[in-house]
Amino acid sequence: MVSEDQIHKHKEQRRQLEQKRKLVSDLRAILSNLKEEYIRRKHTFPLVRYGKLKIMIKSAVAQFRDLLKKEGEEEEEGAQSNPPTGLLGNAMKLAKTTEALRKEAELYSNLSSKDIEKELNNFAKEIAELEERFQLYERNIKSLGESYEESKSLAPVRRYTAMKSMIKTCLTESSLL
DSSP, X not given: OXXXXXXXXXXXXXXXXXXXXXXXXXXXXXXXXXXXXXXXXXXXXXXXXXXXXXXXHHHHHHHHHHHHHHHHHXXXXXXXXXXXXXXXXXXXXHHHHHHHHHHHHHHHXXXXXXXXXXXXXXXHHHHHHHHHHHHHHHHXXXXXXXXXXXXXXXXXXXXXXXXXXXXXXXXXXXXOO
């Protein structure tokens, strides 16, 4: 029989895993967009490309900051979103809750204690891998932003070369190039 404590741990780790998956997926999307834009602009006239490189870097860093800000707000907010009001809203909320509870009961009725322990171990491993990947992406995007700020003191020709190098380094270290 599965204990309430195991069920609680399982639910919490599953929620953490989904959050990490989404966060890493969003970061990967930011880096993929940077890569696609970089490749698309590769054969553009250098003067135009200089401006596009600046926009690419600023955009990637801004998207990253927005993502972290949004993630922080979601954690603070938690499950306290605006609940639906009125009879129809309450009926919809009840239907969703009932369906979620039914699915949850079905899930846990088919699992033994050993199965839950295996899943908890798998969740922990995957969360650790996702956290490692998140830290890599975070470090690379932060480095990109810092390098960009430092490059502002360079002459345009040197800055153009430096910005190309920054983007290549960020994508290479993130295993996307």
